[in-house]
Amino acid sequence: MIKYIPEQSVLKLRIGDPFKLTAADFERLCAAFFAEIEKKFL
Numbered sequence: 774m775i776k777y778i779p780e781q782s783v784l785k786l787r788i789g790d791p792f793k794l795t796a797a798d799f800e801r802l803c804a805a806f807f808a809e810i811e812k813k814f815l
Contacts, residue, residue: 783801783805784802
């Protein structure tokens with residue numbers, strides 16, 4: 774089971790929260806995604 778802690782997530786959303794990504798949110802998600810990929814595979 775995956776433990777999800779909203780405070781440790783990029784956007785701080787809780788399960789079930791409605792959301793609408795802004796350009797800044799999208800950039801933060803992309804940066805976090807690629808940082809994690811680099812950390813794991815490079």
